[in-house]
Amino acid sequence: MADLAIAPPRSSVIADAFLRHRLSWSDALIWLVGIAVYFVASEYLQLATQTVIMIIFALSLDLAIGYGGIESLGHAVFFGTGAYAAGSYALYVSSEPISGLVAGGLAAAVLGILSGLLILRVRGLTQVILTLAIATMLLQVATTAKSITGGDDGLTGYRIAPILGQFEFDLYGHTAYIYGLVILAVVFLFCRVLVNSPFGLTVRGIRDNPLRMRLLGVPVTARLLTLYTISAALAGVAGALSAQVTGLIGTDSLSFLLSGNVLIMLILGGIGRLSGAFLGATVFVVVSDRAAAIDPFNWLFVLGAMLILAVRFTPSGLTVVIDRLVARLSPGARRT
Amino acid sequence: MTVGHEIAAALEVVGLHKNFGALRVARDISFTLEPGARHALIGPNGAGKTTLVNLITGVLRPTSGSIHLGGVDITRARLERRVVLGLARTFQISSLFLPLSVAENVALAVTAKAKIDTQPYGPVYRRDAIVAEVQRLLALFEIEATAQRRVADLAYGQRRLVELALALALKPKVLLLDEPAAGLPKRDSERLLEILMRLPAEVAVLVIEHDMELVFNFARRITVMFEGGILAEGSVAEIRRDPQVRDVYLGHRRDHEMAS
Amino acid sequence: MENYLLATLSLLVDGISFGMILFLISCGLTVTLGVMRLLNIAHCGFAMIGGYLALALVNRLHINVLAALPIAVAGTVVIGLLLERTVYRWVYETTALGQILMTIGLTFLMVASINLAFGSLLYTLPVPPSLTGTWVIGGVAISVWRIFLALVSTSLAGMLWYVLDYTYFGARLRAAVDNPRMARCVGINVRKIFAQTFAAGCGLAAVGGVLGTQMLPLEPYYALKYLVLVLIVVAVGGFGSLKGSLVAALSFGIIDTFGRYLVPAAGAFVIYFALVVVLLARPQGLFARG
Structure with a gap:
């Protein structure tokens, strides 16, 4: 046994x-930009809120794809579920917004557990x-269940009370933006803690070599289910925020x-790097808004071409x- | 560590059989590893060594017979359960987490063993217990210098050492080394032997290997397999003297030469 | 009792013709998945392109759907080959996730192009006058067009089988699906075979697209809307298994038709439920290889 007295110092x-x-x-910059938008570009606050969501x-x-390797092409299910749950919560239970977010997150989490039990049994294309x-x-269910979702007309007519009883949602979206920004900060810090933690390392291990993880004694499916549920819950929070x-x-x-x-x-x-979500979502929302404003019908052309070119040239x-540009531009930068 | 009035064997295999239909790939295999054993399993290709490894690790289920690990019956236990109970192994073809750094690879095993792989808070790199344990293991196998490199960028021999560090991080009762020297040049295999000699004394080690020099220098007992069964078992000296063993190996060599 | 049986027969014809259309649309995707492990999200778009080409021919030249069919199919094959030579070269070189994204991008381009050329209205192609109407058997009406569809698509499937099982091309393709690497080693030009199969797959999808507009009406979002149906057929059948796709497509058509008739409230729901059950029992699909 190693003698504790001569245990090496933390290396x-x-x-x-x-x-x-x-x-x-760059994180500081992101948040500075986020706050600056509020003061400088107040006519674009709705777009900015959309970006934050x-x-x-x-x-x-x-979390699901980049860190856990769970390939989901149906993540909107959790976003939508969170949105409907938050809407129904506001209609029937309480118009208090924070608990509405929690309701949205919980509903999506439950769905995450249920669908996770199905999809985690298989891998890859299946x-x-x-x-x-x-x-x-679920889209079929939502379209059919008009009494809950309003069908194709959508669910509307609910009211959201002031945040913490203080801050009323205003027509210009000032409150909404700050509210979204705060929620984003909380979610981001949560994700950051999660990916740096032993659990974060474990799911990256599963992503890269699930069989070897089993042979380290780790119940792989249970870990992935946890991750998938967390991911679903956060998507639900995003949906709830959007609904509110x-x-x-x-x-x-x-x-x-x-x-x-x-x-x-x-x-x-x-x-697989949290900053990607910030940059990707911002570029996407802004470009799609500009393209749609110029020509709403042909926006899909831009999107399709952007997609093919992005995968081809910036995989x-x-x-x-x-990162590479910064490394090249900053003199004496370390080569890695 | 408290010592009970009766010390269970680290690994006890009794009357193990495995049939694939009419094909009998393991016939009545029995042997015991005491805690701290240095045991080698040898035999010509096709003798059933890999089958035996698969039976012990749980990849295959035996047709009959039993396997006990530290006194616990693991004959039908799942892979993960065996690992949790103290069975670790290395692989012939290294099976690591290629995009992750060496330290991250080892830390995966450390956190799994400490059952803190579920903890969603506190960065791994600020946990002194994890970092210190990773450092200890890397130092033991002399791969501290590679800590920050991705396993994908490592040479073959170094990956072998990472494999060993991962296995040992699980603090196993029984460590199964599946051809640790396969594919290594002479110099590396000598260094490997040196490192293997440093494995903790309390761990029972079962090594499957073709490199006889490594086997004779490392093991204290040897089991020789042939055609799915056990041909001989004994100390290194006994096995070296055994005429049957020589026949099997020399006969095998002769077949091999004639074929080529 | 007799009426009941006849109603069942009528539903069965509907189900089979729907299933066979689905099979025609999906069989190309099954093969590309089997040979190249390429999940071509844009595959359904080729059925759409075929359908719209036929629509243009019918509207502009005022010709019969059946006369427009071969021209539309040929046009789709040409478009398929051109894309295979260009965009898909990039698709092959990227990761699995990248392939999905690139082909989603291509699908978007198709949707936008169709929208630009034809607008966003829903279209069905007119049934040729000679095949309209119904046969009335014992008081139950069975659509002539549906019977025609079932016959045409079944004979196409039969031809497909003949090509695969009895021709040299079929033998090489089967070798390539079975073990692409080995096929390469014995001198089969897998890339070329794949290009030919890809084009054939586009053609068959186009047949499905043209003939199936009664069930799957043309609209710009066609390529995305029916993608899920096609993917389900392929997943349930097992990647690379044409037999599996046929069984899956027929079951899909029949279960869906009966489901909508017997439990209208559950509607489209029945089939997804069936899908989940099947994939739970056999995650690799019904006819997965090894």
């Missing part, structure tokens, strides 16, 4: 050998197809298009491209 060489999501100047959604997907099938099934700030939930919040879009945001920004995402 920074070893500690530095772990992937860590560091808080750096999509960042949360993309973060949730990054898993992709199964996530898609489950999403389509827009006051309308349509069946498109469950659609394949949304699942595809959030995947695109993630790939665009960079997978590891924009954040990596930016």
Whole structure:
């Protein structure tokens, strides 16, 4: 047995050998930009709020795909479920917003456990197809169950009380934006703690070599189910947030298009690194808004071309491209 | 550690049989590893060594017979359960987490053993217990310098050592080394032997190996397998003297030469 | 009692014709998955392209659907081959997730192009006058068109079988599906076979797209809307198994038709439920290889 008295001091060489999501100047910059938008670009606050919601959604997907290797092409299911749950909660239970977010997250988490039990039994293409099938099934249910979801007309007519009884939602979306930004900060910090933790390391291990993880004595499916449920819950929070700030939930919040879009945001920004969600969602929402404003019908042309070119030319995402640029531009930068 | 009035064998295999239909790939295999054993399993290709490894680790289920690990019956236990109970192994073809760093690879085993792999809080790199244990293991196998490198970038021999560090991180009762020297050049295999000699004394080690020099220098007892059964068992000196063993090996060599 | 049986017969014809259309649309995807492990999300788009080409021919030239069919199919094959030579070269080189994304992108381009050319209205192609109407047997009406569809698609499937089982091309393709690496080693040009199969798959999908507009009406989002149906057929059948796809497509058509008739409230729901059950029992599909 090792003698405790001569146990080596904590080694920074070893500690530095772990992937860590560091808080750096770029994080500070992101939040500065986030706050600056509020003061400088107040006419774009609705768009900015939309961006914030999509960042949360993309973060949730990054946990599942980027860290856990669970390939989901139906993540909108959790977003939509969270949205409908929050809407129904506001209609029938309470108009208090924070508990509404929790309700949305919980509803999505329950669905995450149920669908996780199905999709985690298979891997690869079958898993992709199964996530898609489950999403389509739920879309059918939502379209049929008009009494709960309002069908194709959407669910609306609910009111959201002031946040903490203090801050009333205003027409210009000031409150909504700050509210979203705070929720994003909480979700981001949560994700950061999660991916740096032993659990975060474990799921990355499962992503890279599930069989070997079993042979380390780790119950692989149980760990992935936990991760998938967390991811679902966060997607549900994003959906709930969207329901609260827009006051309308349509069946498109469950659609394949949304699942595809959030995947695109993630790939665009960079997978398996939380900053990717920020960059990808921002670029996507802004470009899609501009393109749709110029020509709403042909926006899909831009999106389709962007997708093909992005996968072809920046397969590891924009954040990596930016990292490389920064490394090249800063003199004396370490070569890694 | 408290010592009970009766010390269970680290690994006890009794009357193990495995049939694939009419094909009998394991016939009446019995042997025992005491705690701290240094045991080698040898035999010509096709003797059934890999089958035996698969039976012990739980990849295959035996047709009859029993396997006990530290006194617990694991004959029908699942892979993960065997690991939790104290059975660790290395692989012929290294099976690691290629995109992760060496330290992360070892830490995966450390956190799994400490049952803190579920903890969602507190960064791994700020946990002194994990970092210190990773450092200890890397130092033991002289691969501290590679800590920050991705396993995918390591040479073959170094990956073998990472495999060993992972296995040992599980603090096993029984460590199964599946051809640790296969494919290593002479110099590396000598260094490997040196490192294997440093394995903790209390761990029972079962090594499957073709490199006879390594086997004779490392093991204290040897089991020789042939055609799915046990041909001989004894100390290194006994096995070296055994004419039957020589026949099997020399006969095998002769067949081999004639074929080529 | 007799009426009951006849109603069942009528539903069965509907189910089979729907299933066979689905099979035609999905069989190309099954093979590309089997040979190249390529999940071509855009595959359903080729059925859509075929359908719209026929629509253009019928509207502009005022010709019969059946006359437009071969031209539309040929056009789709050409488009398929062109894309295979260009965009899909990139698709082959990327990761599994990248393939999905790239082909989603291609699907978006198809949807946008169709929308630009034809607008967002729903279209069905007119049934040729000679095949309209119904046969009335013992008071139960069976659509002539549906019977025609079932016959045409069944004979196409039969031809497909003949090509696969009795021709040299079929033998090489089967070798390539079975073990692409080994096929390469024995001198089979897998890339070329794949390109030919890809084009054939596009053609068959186009047949399904043109003939199936009564069940799967044309609209720009066709490529995405029916993608799930096609993926289900392929997943349930097992990647690379044409027999599996046929069984899955027929079961799908029949279960869906009966499900909608017997439990209208559950509607489209029945089939997804069946899918989940099947994939739980056999995660690799019904006819998965090894």
